Amino acid sequence: MTPEEQRLQEDRERTAYWKRWGPYVSERQWGTVREDYSPYGSAWDYFPHEQARSRAYRWGEDGIAGISDSRQRLCFAIALWNGNDPILKERLFGLTGSEGNHGEDVKEYYFYLDSTPTHSYMKCLYKYPQQAFPYTQLVEENRRRGKFEPEFELLDTGVFADNRYFDVFVEYAKATPEDLLIQVTIANRGSETATLHLLPTLWFRNLWDWQPEMEVPFIKVIADTPVSVLEADHPTLGTHWLYCEPGAELLLTNNETNYERLFGTSNPSPYVKDGINDYLVHGKQHAINVDRIGTKFAARYPLTFAPGETKTIRLRLSDQQTLSDPLGAAFDAIFHTRKQEADEFYHRLCPFPMSEAERNIQRQAFAGLLWSKQYYNYVVHDWLHGDPNQPPPPPERKAGRNRDWTNLFSEDILSMPDKWEYPWFAAWDLAFHLIPLVVLDPDFAKLQLDRLTREWYMQANGQLPAYEWAFSDVNPPVHAWAALRVYQVEQKFYGRSDRQFLERVFHKLLLNFTWWVNRKDMEGNNVFQGGFLGLDNIGVFDRSKELPTGGYLNQADGTSWMGMYCLNMLAIALELAKEDNAYEDIASKFFEHFLYIADAIDGIGDTKIALWDDEDGFYYDALHLPDGRQFPLKVRSMVGLIPLFAVTVLELDTLKQFPGFQRRMNWFIRNRPELKNKVACMETPGMGARRLLAIVYGAKLKRVLRYLLDENEFLSPHGIRALSKVHLEQPYTLHEGNNDYCVRYEPAESTTGLFGGNSNWRGPIWFPVNYLIIEALWRFYEYFGDEFKVECPIGSGQEMTLREVAIELSRRLVTIFEPDEAGKRPVYGNLDVFQTDPYWKDLILFHEYFHGDNGAGLGASHQTGWTGLVAAMILQNVEHRTVNRDTPGGQHGDP
Template identity: 60%
Template sequence: MTQEQVRLQESNAQSAHWKKFGPYLTERQWGTVREDYSPDGNAWDYITHDMARSKAYRWGEEGIGGISDDKQQLCFAVALWNGQDEMLKERLFGLTNGQGNHGEDVKEQYYYLDSTPTHSYMRMLYKYPQAKFPYQKLVRENARRTRQDAEYELLDTGIFNKSRYFDVYVEYAKAGPDDILIKLTVHNRGAQKARVQLLPQLWFRNTWSWDQHTPRPILRQSQPAAVHAEHPELGHYHLYCEEDGDEAPQLLFCENETNGARLYGLPAKGLYFKDGINNFIVEGQEDAINQEQTGTKVAARYQMSLPAGQARTVRLRLSQMWQDAPFAGFDELFFARQQEADEFYDCLQQTLPASPDVRNVQRQAFAGMLWSKQFYYYDVAKWLDGDPAMSKAPASRRQGRNSTWRHLYNADIISMPDKWEYPWYAAWDLAFHCIPLAMVDSEFAKQQLRLFTKDWYMHPNGQLPAYEWNLSDVNPPVHAWATWRVYQMDKKLHEGRGDLTFLEAMFHKLALNFAWWVNRKDKSERNIFEGGFLGLDNIGVFDRSAPLPTGGFIEQSDGTSWMAMFALNMMRMALELAKHNRVYQEMAGKFFEHFLYIADAMTRGGDGAFNLWDEEDGFYYDVLHTPDGVRTKLKVRSIVGLIPLFAVEVVEQDILDSLPEFTARATWLLQNRPYLAQLVSRWEEPGKGARHLLGLLRRPRLKKLLHRMLDETEFLSDYGIRAMSRYHLEHPYIFHTEEADFTVQYVPGEAESSMFGGNSNWRGPIWLPINYLIIESLQRYHFYYGDNFKIEYPTGSGVLLNLQQVAAALAGRLTSLVLKDADGRRPAFGANELLQTDPNFQDNLLFHEYFHGDTGTGLGASHQTGWTGLLVRLLQLRG
């Protein structure tokens, strides 16, 4: 057992709180719903990037490479100034949704390089230009560009040319749960001497301005280069700053308070504000900092002049205990934690190829997953009504966004999709996050899934919260799938001992969620579902979460398929629980029956309804029902028609033999409902007994669907399965109405429409979560059919592979997005030569939200290791 595994055990047993401090700051608190108190709900304009340095936040804190305690009371992060910028670099810059030609986007260059699950060791890299940061140029150029143009990125400005930048490495190593060693290393990558100011900052989240009864914490200088932090709940901490030669760094104090004079023209009232350190350094305002060396925010000022190619390291220590010699043994302990991180990942990566590149990619993917934890705080009732010490919230708020979610109270560490572009949880994203997270910390993965079913998260009606912009929006119901997969992974880790307490608790809450879907989303009560948006943004002909321009409603292939998958996941959990408590046999039978009726509706139209399957095309389509009674198949070949693959489960005979009540109910249904019996296949293998296949696709339909999916002129690209068939490049689908024509065309890159903000595109790019489920489904079908079921891969090639081989080949295509090819190039880096060839760039990875359907170039959010982190699993599956 490695030392990191020991720490995980101690953390899980609560004998040592190793996760008390971690990377829990967000990268963007401004422009979020939580901080928006405007009458019109325009969150992007209520607090802007320019306002952020002067505005004390209500619900969270942001920073570069920052850490905090798990309640985000005490925060630490890095600030920088190159002597050129108009403001300190305290936070990451990016465009708002309205400023970007493809929606909101961070315009910085930074990488998460390493982290253990307890954050005993962490490392990240921020690349800071030596020239003036081009804030306005980025805004102007992206405003000039249309949706048909590519985004204008920081790299495109040329600011990194000739290596005129600083590489700033931020590293943490824990001596103990409350004792953190910090190492900040600044490299001058340029060919000339350059000056920079390094400003590590410590501050308290402002909790006192919103309630007059909350006491104010305090920071004060305790000795040269040392700060004493005192908090009424957190207690006492000390920040020790390494001296600059024989001279202590200058400590600059202010308050984490809003500068009302700058933002709103209010009287200053003699306070030292949040932007005091910025104003003192950048603008030379001597009175902006507190000369009495006390406040709620402090920076240690290190002024550096670095020769070309040289580096300098600054050491700090944040400790609950007083340290007489804070840097004694510092380097030795840091080295030990680095070695322990290496040992942990060496153990984890034993089944990977020995390739350094493969192992580096996987380790950085894990780093991105672990750095993307965030303290997420949102009390909807208080947000709707306003705080006691502040002015009341606008009356419009009480009937507006999230007003039906007054019960929701979030104050937890949650895995975020991307801490700049999506610094709020998304229910279906999080389900995918938990698969790679379970590989390094299964307890955290289980805790994440459990959170969303707690009474203060889940709506009383059974709905799971989607995301803060609209908690009532509908995401695909993948929580049950993730629960079952994480349970299996955790069970394997513990040598066959499954966490039945976790599984049972999740089962009961997910049964409520299943009932919500059945009662709310099956309008015609025919087991055909209309989930609305379902997380696929612009994939449909219409905005599926809004009233249709034609009137009527859409019966969704994906919504119905997700529900069939949900039913099978619930059945499988119930069967596992029934091994230990026979009462669950009845529940297993209930979900078995639910699946059969959904499958029947999709397979033959159930009670005579219009079928979602098109035999001529060999594909599933959505069906539009208009008020005049006309039913129209919306013949768009997209992943909407591939999602039926996901509803598949194989049940072995020994399970049925051990659960007689479930087997009796299943047998009765199949004998007395013969039209349902055809939905269950049975295959006898000599010496191994029988297996039963439950799936939406029988062999003939499966072959037809896979024939289309594996066609390189349609769905199959060099880098995985596209979200839409390439057929629609030359043959766009057009739906005519009297008012307008609605067109869907293959768009392999960034979105060309503004639907759902236009910041992501499902009309052609490659998305990891869907590809992952396709691969997993192929494995399940192979488990049933075995090596005798073969399909052409690619279609038309004449090469026949079994479904396990196809799954491995797809995993190989997907992982090739980020791995170096024979020429040493990574497709995800696109045509950018700096990323592809510069030794200070080429091995630092970004994990994009999605990838270009033809070239594999990374697009969308650049740090969405969240579900793109599924690559860590695919690296072990690739052929």
């Protein structure tokens, strides 16, 4: 067991709380729904970036490379000033949804380089220009550009020309769970002497303005030599001390709103949130408390750098007041040890031979996932009704966003899609985060699913909250799949079978499954409408809203997601039945329900309007109009590939272990012969007596795979596109009434504003569904084995088993991030600085989605959440290269 695994065990056993401190500070609290108290939900405009330095937040904090305790009472982050900016660089800047020509977008360059699961060691990098940050230029140029033009990025402004910037590395190492060593290393990459003011900042989250009975905490200076020491005292967190390297000016103010600047009214105290900014940037001497006490502190280090020079500043945040030499030789020794232990931990996870490129990509992907853990506080009841001693929220809010979610009470550390673009949990994103996270930290992965299915998140009717912008939106029901995978991966990597976790989540998901059946099966015929389902721009209409044509859609993907849900619940029930045979009955229920769904997708009701089109050999949504007309919407998209996900294999040993389940299954097959085509024959030579449950089977499977593996359709050099490339030359157009509704293949940013924001998935490659396609191919291979082959790519004459196809798709996805023969990474397209500059080329960004033809990164630049699946893919790929695979199936076949 490595030292990091020992720390994880101590945290799990509650003998040492190694995860009490971590990177839990958001990168953007401004512009979030939580901070929006406007009448009509205009979150981007109500609390803009321009107000963030002056206005105390209600629900959380933000900062650069920030850390906090797990209840975010005390926070630490860095601030910077180059002497030219109009404001301190205390938080990340970006464009709001209405400002960007392709939606919201962070306009900064920062990279997560390393982290262990307990955050015993962490490292990140922020690149800070030496010229004035071009806030206005970024807004105005992006506002000028249209949907057909690319986004105007920070590199495009020229502020990084001639390497006139600072690389700011921030590292943390824990001596004990409450003793954090902080090291900030700054390098001048330019060819001229430059000055930078480094301001390590410590502050208390403001709770006292909303909780009048709370005792106000304080930070005060208690020593200036030989090192500067600050005492931070909090009524519930206790006392901590910040040790600062000599040479700093110690600045204190309060983390309270500057009412005078924002609203033209007087301030209760002259010391407000932007006091340090005003003191340094504007020379306002009285903005700082000369008594050196407050709730917000910064140590100002004015540093001058020769060309290429590097300097390091050390600090220490500790629960110990009597450290004799807090920043001395032991400091460096602890950092060295924690870095070495991080290497040992990651080698233990992947002992197989890896290339340096693979190891670098995987390590940064894991780092991004771990740095994107965030303290998330949102109490919807209080948000709707207001706080004591505060003006009541406008009454319109009670009929607006999230009004039906007064049960939601969140105060947890959650995995975020990213902490700038999506600084709030997203339920179905979260399910995909857990696949790589469970490899790192099973306890944290399980906690995420446990929280999401608890009564203070899930509604009483069983609905799961989707995401902060609209909790009532409908996302794919992938949480049973995630729970099963978390359970299985913990078994494989750690030898533990947490049946209690699986059973607890299973019971809550029974409620959620019932909600789906009761709310999303409009006609009670096992065909589902779903709604949004995560596929924003992939169809003719915005499926989360009323259709402009009237009527409703029966969804091939919605129905298939429910088929997949059934099979995941069936698999969990059989696992639980190993110790409690009562679960055999529940397994039988999901077996039968799956067969009804698999049958219904082929023909609905008496009219038999199928979601399967036998002429095309593909699945489509079906539009039902108010006048009774019904017809398929023949868009070849991911909607028609999602039926592949509904597949599982039952082993003969499993069937023998549960005779009651087997008897019921055989009775059902005998007595419902019209449904038995969804179950493969009992005997398959060479593969054992396995049973296959799948929506797509036999000739249909080969027909769908012909589209999937055609490079003129879905198959790209870097994965599976969300929309077939055939729609580039043959766009699908629906003529209805006086309107035309059109879908055209767009490999990059969408040119339609129909869906708002940055919902740009009309063709790009999207990691979560690619991952599920690969997993489905493995399941089919477990059943069919080496005898079942398909041409891949179509037209190549090359026959592959489904195992080989799965490995090939995984390889193509990983190549997005790998240097090619010319040393260029597809993810960075034509961005030369990322491709060739030694200070950029090994830094990886994990985008929201990727160009459907060349693999360039698009959308949110730090969405390591689900794109972090690449870390798991690399692990699988190197394992496939190393492990002898004489027999199909088995644990090593699981992606």
